[in-house]
Amino acid sequence: MNPTAGLSKSRLLVTVLMLVAGAFMIVPFLWMISTSFQSASEVFSRWLPSKLDWSNHKRIWTGNYNFVPYYMNSLKVSLISTAGAVFLSAFAAYGFARVEFKGRNTLFLVYLSMMMIPPQVIFVPKFIMFNWMNIYNTHWALILPGMFSIFGVFMLRQFFMGVPREITESAFLDGAGHFKIFFRLILPLAKPALATFAIIDFSWHWNDYENALVFLTSPKLYTIPLGLQNFILENNVDYNGMMAASSAAIVPMIAIFLLGQKYIIQGIASSAVKG
Amino acid sequence: MKRHSWMRKQQWAGYAFILPNMVGILLFFIIPALFSFGLMFTNYQFANPNVSFTGLDNLKRMFQDDQFYRAIKHTGIFLLSVPVSLVLAFLVALVLNRSVYLKGLLRGMFFLPYISSGVAVAFVWMLLFQPSHGPINEALRWIGIASPPGWFADSDTAMYAIDIVQVWFMLGYNMIIYLAALQEVSAEQMEAATIDGAGKGTITWKIVWPLVSPTTFLLLVTGLIMTMKSFAIIQAITQGGPSGSTTILSLYVYKTAFSYYEMGYASTVSWFLFAVILVITIVQWIGQKRWVHY
Numbered sequence A: 001m002n003p004t005a006g007l008s009k010s011r012l013l014v015t016v017l018m019l020v021a022g023a024f025m026i027v028p029f030l031w032m033i034s035t036s037f038q039s040a041s042e043v044f045s046r047w048l049p050s051k052l053d054w055s056n057h058k059r060i061w062t063g064n065y066n067f068v069p070y071y072m073n074s075l076k077v078s079l080i081s082t083a084g085a086v087f088l089s090a091f092a093a094y095g096f097a098r099v100e101f102k103g104r105n106t107l108f109l110v111y112l113s114m115m116m117i118p119p120q121v122i123f124v125p126k127f128i129m130f131n132w133m134n135i136y137n138t139h140w141a142l143i144l145p146g147m148f149s150i151f152g153v154f155m156l157r158q159f160f161m162g163v164p165r166e167i168t169e170s171a172f173l174d175g176a177g178h179f180k181i182f183f184r185l186i187l188p189l190a191k192p193a194l195a196t197f198a199i200i201d202f203s204w205h206w207n208d209y210e211n212a213l214v215f216l217t218s219p220k221l222y223t224i225p226l227g228l229q230n231f232i233l234e235n236n237v238d239y240n241g242m243m244a245a246s247s248a249a250i251v252p253m254i255a256i257f258l259l260g261q262k263y264i265i266q267g268i269a270s271s272a273v274k275g
Numbered sequence B: 001m002k003r004h005s006w007m008r009k010q011q012w013a014g015y016a017f018i019l020p021n022m023v024g025i026l027l028f029f030i031i032p033a034l035f036s037f038g039l040m041f042t043n044y045q046f047a048n049p050n051v052s053f054t055g056l057d058n059l060k061r062m063f064q065d066d067q068f069y070r071a072i073k074h075t076g077i078f079l080l081s082v083p084v085s086l087v088l089a090f091l092v093a094l095v096l097n098r099s100v101y102l103k104g105l106l107r108g109m110f111f112l113p114y115i116s117s118g119v120a121v122a123f124v125w126m127l128l129f130q131p132s133h134g135p136i137n138e139a140l141r142w143i144g145i146a147s148p149p150g151w152f153a154d155s156d157t158a159m160y161a162i163d164i165v166q167v168w169f170m171l172g173y174n175m176i177i178y179l180a181a182l183q184e185v186s187a188e189q190m191e192a193a194t195i196d197g198a199g200k201g202t203i204t205w206k207i208v209w210p211l212v213s214p215t216t217f218l219l220l221v222t223g224l225i226m227t228m229k230s231f232a233i234i235q236a237i238t239q240g241g242p243s244g245s246t247t248i249l250s251l252y253v254y255k256t257a258f259s260y261y262e263m264g265y266a267s268t269v270s271w272f273l274f275a276v277i278l279v280i281t282i283v284q285w286i287g288q289k290r291w292v293h294y
Helices: A003-036 A055-062 A067-098 A104-114 A119-132 A140-146 A150-162 A165-173 A176-190 A192-208 A210-215 A226-236 A239-273 B002-009 B011-039 B056-062 B066-079 B083-096 B103-115 B118-128 B135-142 B158-184 B187-195 B200-211 B214-230 B234-239 B249-258 B263-291
Strands: none
Touching: A003 A165, A003 A192, A003 A239, A003 B002, A003 B083, A003 B103, A003 B118, A003 B135, A003 B158, A055 A067, A067 A104, A067 A140, A067 A150, A067 A192, A067 A226, A067 A239, A067 B249, A104 A150, A104 A176, A119 A140, A119 B002, A119 B249, A119 B263, A140 A210, A140 B011, A150 A192, A150 B011, A150 B214, A165 B011, A176 A192, A176 B011, A192 B158, A210 A226, A210 B118, A210 B249, A226 A239, A226 B118, A226 B234, A239 B103, A239 B118, A239 B158, A239 B263, B011 B263, B056 B263, B066 B135, B066 B158, B066 B214, B066 B249, B083 B103, B083 B158, B103 B158, B118 B135, B118 B234, B135 B249, B158 B214, B158 B234, B214 B249, B214 B263, B234 B249, B249 B263
C-alpha cells in the first residue's frame, strides 16, 4: 500500500481544478493586458494581440492624456498620507495599549464607534469645513484626513498589547520613560506590523476614488482613479487606451502585492480573526 | 505593585501619546459627524445662503421618497453579494487548506482582485460585459445562448452584474480570513471525526463549518457594513444607472449631496444608512455572546 502516491494523484487533480478556477479570477487582468497591446481593429475579436502594439501605452503616457501628473499626484497623496498614518497611529496605539490613564477605555470606545460612521455621513460637513479651511480642491483635503486611521490605531494596538511585558519592564526599572521605550524598544519590534499597516494603508490611498471624487475638481490635481475616469469619459470608444490606462493603475499594486504578499496576507488575517 | 504605581505616575504620557491622533479624529470624524447630525434638520443647499431649520421635514420627505425606497431595494440586491462570496470563499479556503500543490500561487490568484484598484477593475468589467461584442456575451453566444443579457446596459440585470463584480472583488479577502480560521481547527478534531467514520462532506458541514462559524459571522457582519458603505465600483461602471437601477443608498446620498446639492436632505439619508449599520452592529454584539464560543 502506498498512500502517498494515490494521494498525490488526487491532489494533482484538485490542484489543476483550482488552477482553472483561479484562472477565472485573473482572466480580467490578462484580458486587460492583452487588449492594451492590441490595435484598435483587433478589440473584441481575439484573445491575444497579433503583434505587440505599444502605441496605446505611449498614447496614455505622452499624448493629450498624460498619466504622468496623475501618477505624481497619487504618489504624493498616498506616500504622505501613509507616512503620517503609520506614525500617528503607532503613537496613539502605544498610548492605548501600554499606558494606563484615566478615561482610556472610554476614549477607545469613542474611536471604535467612529468606525461605524459611514463616509457618506461626513462627506457633506467635510466639504463645507474644507471650504472654510481653504483646502477644498487641494491635495491637503485628501492628505490631512488620510493621516488619521482608526483601523491603524486598532490594528497596531492589538500588536503592541501582544509584546510581552517583561521586555519593557527592565527598561522601566532602569528609569526609562514611555517615550524612550516607545522609540527604542517597541518601534523596532513592531517593524513587521508597521510594514503590514503601511502596505494596506498605501493601497487604500492609491485606490481611493470616493474622497478624490468629492474633494478634487481641478484635472491637474487628479489622482489616478479620477484621471482614469476622466480618460474614459472623454475617450469612451478607445478601448485599447482604456485598458492601457487601467493597466497603469493596477500594475503597481500587483507589484507591491507580489513583494509584500506575506505582510499583506498576515496583516489582513490577523486584523480580522483577532479583531 | 511597583510597576503599577509607577505607571500611574506616567498618566500624562498616555494623553501625550494620544493627543496628536485625537486632534485629527476630532477634526475629521467627530466634529463632521456632529455637524452632519445638525444638517439633518435643515434645508441646507450648497450655494444657497438661506438656511433654515426645518425640523423633521427631511425625515418626512425621506419616508415619502420613492427613490429612497428604490435605493433600499438596490442595496438589498447589492448585499446578496456578501453571503455568496462567503460561501465561495469558504469552499476555496477549504480546498487550499488541505489538498493542493502550489498553495501560495493559488492563494495569490484568488486574492489579486481585492488589492487592485476598484475603478480600474470596474472599467475592465465594463468591457468584459459589453453587450454586443464583449467577450462574456461572445462566449455565451458560442455555447448557444442566442440573446445573452445586456448586463450593465439593462436596468433589469445591471444590479446583478454589479453583484458578480463585487463577489469577484471580495472573494479573496474572505478566503484569506477563512484560511487563517481553518488553521485553528485542529488536526485532532478532524482525525477523530475520520476515525468515527464520518465522510468528507459530513466532516465539512457538521464539524468544520460550525467550528469556523465565529469567522463566518464576523465576515458576514463586516462584509454587510463594508458593502453598504462602498459605491466606487458602481459609480465607475454605471453612475447609478441605467435609469437609476443601480443607485444604492450610499450612492444616492452622494448624488443628492453633490449632483443636486441638497445637502440637508442628503445628511438625513446618510443617517438612515448609519442607523442600519448601527442595528447590524448591535445584532453582532448580542450574537457574539450567544453564538461565538471560543
